Amino acid sequence: MRISGTFLDEITHDIPSNNWGRAEWAEDFRIMKSIGIDTVIMIRAGVGRTAVCPSQVLSEQADIFPVYEDLVELFLDLAEENEMAFFFGTYDSATRPSRERTLDQEVQLGKDFIDEVWQKYGHRSAFKGWYLTFELGKMEKHRVECLRQLGAHCKGLSPHLPNMISPYLHGRKLVDDPISLDQHCEDWNEILGVLAGAVDIVAFQDGQVDYDDLPDFLRANRELITKHGMQAWSNVESFDRDVPFDFPPLDWRKLWWKMQAAEQSGVEKLITFEFSHFMSPNSCWPAAKNLFNRYCDHLRKAGELD
Amino acid sequence: MRISGTFLDEITHDIPSNNWGRAEWAEDFRIMKSIGIDTVIMIRAGVGRTAVCPSQVLSEQADIFPVYEDLVELFLDLAEENEMAFFFGTYDSATRPSRERTLDQEVQLGKDFIDEVWQKYGHRSAFKGWYLTFELGKMEKHRVECLRQLGAHCKGLSPHLPNMISPYLHGRKLVDDPISLDQHCEDWNEILGVLAGAVDIVAFQDGQVDYDDLPDFLRANRELITKHGMQAWSNVESFDRDVPFDFPPLDWRKLWWKMQAAEQSGVEKLITFEFSHFMSPNSCWPAAKNLFNRYCDHLRKAGELD
Amino acid sequence: MRISGTFLDEITHDIPSNNWGRAEWAEDFRIMKSIGIDTVIMIRAGVGRTAVCPSQVLSEQADIFPVYEDLVELFLDLAEENEMAFFFGTYDSATRPSRERTLDQEVQLGKDFIDEVWQKYGHRSAFKGWYLTFELGKMEKHRVECLRQLGAHCKGLSPHLPNMISPYLHGRKLVDDPISLDQHCEDWNEILGVLAGAVDIVAFQDGQVDYDDLPDFLRANRELITKHGMQAWSNVESFDRDVPFDFPPLDWRKLWWKMQAAEQSGVEKLITFEFSHFMSPNSCWPAAKNLFNRYCDHLRKAGELD
Numbered sequence: 001m002r003i004s005g006t007f008l009d010e011i012t013h014d015i016p017s018n019n020w021g022r023a024e025w026a027e028d029f030r031i032m033k034s035i036g037i038d039t040v041i042m043i044r045a046g047v048g049r050t051a052v053c054p055s056q057v058l059s060e061q062a063d064i065f066p067v068y069e070d071l072v073e074l075f076l077d078l079a080e081e082n083e084m085a086f087f088f089g090t091y092d093s094a095t096r097p098s099r100e101r102t103l104d105q106e107v108q109l110g111k112d113f114i115d116e117v118w119q120k121y122g123h124r125s126a127f128k129g130w131y132l133t134f135e136l137g138k139m140e141k142h143r144v145e146c147l148r149q150l151g152a153h154c155k156g157l158s159p160h161l162p163n164m165i166s167p168y169l170h171g172r173k174l175v176d177d178p179i180s181l182d183q184h185c186e187d188w189n190e191i192l193g194v195l196a197g198a199v200d201i202v203a204f205q206d207g208q209v210d211y212d213d214l215p216d217f218l219r220a221n222r223e224l225i226t227k228h229g230m231q232a233w234s235n236v237e238s239f240d241r242d243v244p245f246d247f248p249p250l251d252w253r254k255l256w257w258k259m260q261a262a263e264q265s266g267v268e269k270l271i272t273f274e275f276s277h278f279m280s281p282n283s284c285w286p287a288a289k290n291l292f293n294r295y296c297d298h299l300r301k302a303g304e305l306d
Numbered sequence: 307m308r309i310s311g312t313f314l315d316e317i318t319h320d321i322p323s324n325n326w327g328r329a330e331w332a333e334d335f336r337i338m339k340s341i342g343i344d345t346v347i348m349i350r351a352g353v354g355r356t357a358v359c360p361s362q363v364l365s366e367q368a369d370i371f372p373v374y375e376d377l378v379e380l381f382l383d384l385a386e387e388n389e390m391a392f393f394f395g396t397y398d399s400a401t402r403p404s405r406e407r408t409l410d411q412e413v414q415l416g417k418d419f420i421d422e423v424w425q426k427y428g429h430r431s432a433f434k435g436w437y438l439t440f441e442l443g444k445m446e447k448h449r450v451e452c453l454r455q456l457g458a459h460c461k462g463l464s465p466h467l468p469n470m471i472s473p474y475l476h477g478r479k480l481v482d483d484p485i486s487l488d489q490h491c492e493d494w495n496e497i498l499g500v501l502a503g504a505v506d507i508v509a510f511q512d513g514q515v516d517y518d519d520l521p522d523f524l525r526a527n528r529e530l531i532t533k534h535g536m537q538a539w540s541n542v543e544s545f546d547r548d549v550p551f552d553f554p555p556l557d558w559r560k561l562w563w564k565m566q567a568a569e570q571s572g573v574e575k576l577i578t579f580e581f582s583h584f585m586s587p588n589s590c591w592p593a594a595k596n597l598f599n600r601y602c603d604h605l606r607k608a609g610e611l612d
Numbered sequence: 613m614r615i616s617g618t619f620l621d622e623i624t625h626d627i628p629s630n631n632w633g634r635a636e637w638a639e640d641f642r643i644m645k646s647i648g649i650d651t652v653i654m655i656r657a658g659v660g661r662t663a664v665c666p667s668q669v670l671s672e673q674a675d676i677f678p679v680y681e682d683l684v685e686l687f688l689d690l691a692e693e694n695e696m697a698f699f700f701g702t703y704d705s706a707t708r709p710s711r712e713r714t715l716d717q718e719v720q721l722g723k724d725f726i727d728e729v730w731q732k733y734g735h736r737s738a739f740k741g742w743y744l745t746f747e748l749g750k751m752e753k754h755r756v757e758c759l760r761q762l763g764a765h766c767k768g769l770s771p772h773l774p775n776m777i778s779p780y781l782h783g784r785k786l787v788d789d790p791i792s793l794d795q796h797c798e799d800w801n802e803i804l805g806v807l808a809g810a811v812d813i814v815a816f817q818d819g820q821v822d823y824d825d826l827p828d829f830l831r832a833n834r835e836l837i838t839k840h841g842m843q844a845w846s847n848v849e850s851f852d853r854d855v856p857f858d859f860p861p862l863d864w865r866k867l868w869w870k871m872q873a874a875e876q877s878g879v880e881k882l883i884t885f886e887f888s889h890f891m892s893p894n895s896c897w898p899a900a901k902n903l904f905n906r907y908c909d910h911l912r913k914a915g916e917l918d
Binding site: 286 | 566
């Protein structure tokens with residue numbers, strides 16, 4: 001099983017920018033395609049006052065900073081050139097305490113932006129799904145409700161397109177109060193129950209628990225997701241959470257363990273966060289080029305790459 | 307408006323070394339020149355027991371470690387070859403608690419070193435100013451007095467040369483008790499009043515406050531600096547303070563916002579901390595090469611670069 | 613005096629992986645050889661559930677994850693091709709609180725693994741010593757006893773091969789309660805007394821104290837080690853402990869200071885932790901390439917490199 005999807009992250013709060021222009025992105029899409037990536041998921045269209053595309057809604061309601069170029073347009077162009085499916089990541093207001101929005105305001109802003117986006121980009125042939133950008137790791141009623149309403153709104157506009165989420169594991173590598181597997185299952189059974197009909201694909205992140213605990217989480221997640229009538233993918237993170245700074249590319253052996261564990265759990269598809277910083281030969285982290293080479297060696301040995 | 311000055315930082319406590327030799331520095335000056343940099347500011351000649359040039363004063367009074375090569379000589383050579391102005395950054399004893407100097411001792415050491423430096427390098431045609439290396443963000447009477455005395459001493463030696471400082475903003479991204487804009491203005495009105503006659507150029511750092519708060523700080527600073535008869539420059543930082551480790555090259559879009567804000571505030575010149583680590587195609591941070599390319603794209607679009 | 617040995621670190625908890633394959637390792641050994649490295653020390657064969665070679669003992673007793681390739685085999689091949697001595701680093705169970713081993717269990721597991729390793733790789737001509745992987749900085753009776761027993765066990769199997777340790781300095785850059793030089797000497801006099809007969813080479817790490825305190829520690833260490841009939845080497849660390857993230861390549865000037873200090877202390881050999889990440893032209897840290905160039909410049913000036 002190979003990694004056939006990746007997030008696109010050019011707007012984030014914790015990953016340094018590659019500072020790529022159009023030519024660099026075009027080259028990276030070409031390389032993604034060459035190793036079998038058919039799906040690209042833009043992690044978010046905006047966060048706080050930063051956005052990746054011009055938007056009247058975000059200008060008026062979120063007072064965004066000037067947009068240098070329309071990355072959605074660029075990503076759609078490149079996805080079409082490379083025959084990939086593009087998932088559009090929604091907006092996260094990431095409200096600061098002094099400017100908080102209520103749940104209703106957050107949802108309303110989200111919906112208005114989704115309407116604008118759908119009108120502007122919905123006709124593009126690569127526009128194949130929505131990515132609901134709010135992440136959560138355990139029951140948080142407000143976030144779940146937000147996801148449910150935004151997912152339902154997307155469904156209303158584009159009933160034929162899948163909605164995707166990528167939750168994290170509330171695990172030892174992320175938090176000081178890691179969740180037990182039992183509690184995780186209880187929470188996610190309830191969450192996915194609420195989200196049924198609003199979410200089609202669930203791709204749990206896989207980097208927050210120890211490697212020996214991961215198989216149990218993967219299996220439990222796959223079962224819960226299937227039970228609720230959704231598709232289970234795995235987000236095989238390609239950055240390393242085990243070293244003193246956040247984040248370098250992952251050690252190849254860890255990627256290999258996690259891919260095996262995901263395959264054994266029975267998920268339908270492997271995606272990664274994310275190719276361009278952590279697995280690309282063009283990444284600004286030189287170790288990413290080597291991770292790419294190790295990954296390609298592995299595919300070749302398995303006869304999955306020429 | 308383009309960035310026409312940069313700090314040179316090969317002696318610091320928080321930026322990893324590029325480990326460049328003469329050839330690498332020569333190439334970097336050539337590139338700086340090609341994009342319009344006409345001013346280089348050596349951030350400090352020494353800190354604690356480390357110095358960038360041999361010095362009898364620092365050997366005797368600060369017990370400095372052996373100096374591998376005379377970087378001042380190198381930087382002056384390269385500044386002259388490339389017709390740039392060189393600002394000499396003074397010495398910071400950065401006294402450890404166990405070996406503290408009094409204010410008088412710090413100032414006396416600073417003056418002795420400035421005398422030695424002026425005798426040794428003052429005749430060089432690229433020696434065009436002094437950079438007073440002590441940074442501060444709000445009223446600290448000792449530091450201000452130190453700056454005033456060192457600045458006055460430089461004026462005594464070289465009345466025709468400008469003295470420069472580059473204070474920081476005591477802002478949210480740096481400290482837990484950020485200063486209000488009003489308090490900032492009150493403090494800096496008093497500080498610049500004390501420094502009148504001892505300082506000619508003030509280039510505030512721009513990275514410690516949120517992007518949406520920056521325009522107000524820039525405007526207030528420009529007005530205060532003008533009021534006190536000094537020149538206002540802006541130190542458009544090219545490293546990123548928004549990510550989990552200190553520090554990668556800045557996202558191009560953030561540099562672009564800050565350059566626009568600086569231009570609108572009416573400053574006379576843009577400089578950066580600093581080109582060689584964070585904007586150079588030769589930097590050890592590969593993203594710096596891409597930031598350089600994005601910056602050049604931008605200059606070309608504006609017709610400011612061939 | 614030049615650096616003639618290096619650790620090999622492809623299994624660790626705090627250094628991001630270079631993600632090298634066989635070709636990259638082969639090239640790096642060739643470069644090590646070209647600058648006079650004749651000794652390579654694998655820092656550990658395994659830690660926790662990760663191992664660098666297949667092992668029945670570790671599979672049964674430590675439940676290790678799948679091993680992607682046998683790096684011991686690879687390192688021995690390359691050491692033989694390049695006529696280097698290879699030191700085998702033992703296993704560290706790094707027990708998590710929930711799965712602790714007693715001292716006896718840790719030692720028994722270590723011995724069983726050493727037996728297996730000796731049978732499997734002991735005949736290789738490059739197998740020239742053991743590296744006892746447990747590090748300590750001051751008296752810790754359990755760790756010392758563990759080192760003593762493992763060292764004695766290796767001596768039993770291979771009386772002709774040296775055993776090496778590389779302790780750290782319990783210094784200001786590592787801990788909040790730095791040890792005094794006097795206490796350091798008292799502790800290490802006792803520790804080395806216990807280890808006499810079980811350890812042949814002691815290569816203290818040199819990065820945890822200030823550069824001005826280092827010469828005293830180096831001299832004291834050399835004297836203590838000689839007194840106890842062992843060989844004194846110095847582990848001249850090539851990564852930087854003075855910057856905000858852990859760890860970039862060292863500033864060349866700091867390496868130069870530390871090499872001089874080590875030479876003056878009278879140690880017999882300089883090694884480094886470690887070449888491939890921090891001094892190699894192939895490292896994923898571009899500054900390492902420049903550190904390599906500065907180091908080679910220095911050797912050439914001294915007539916020690918063509």
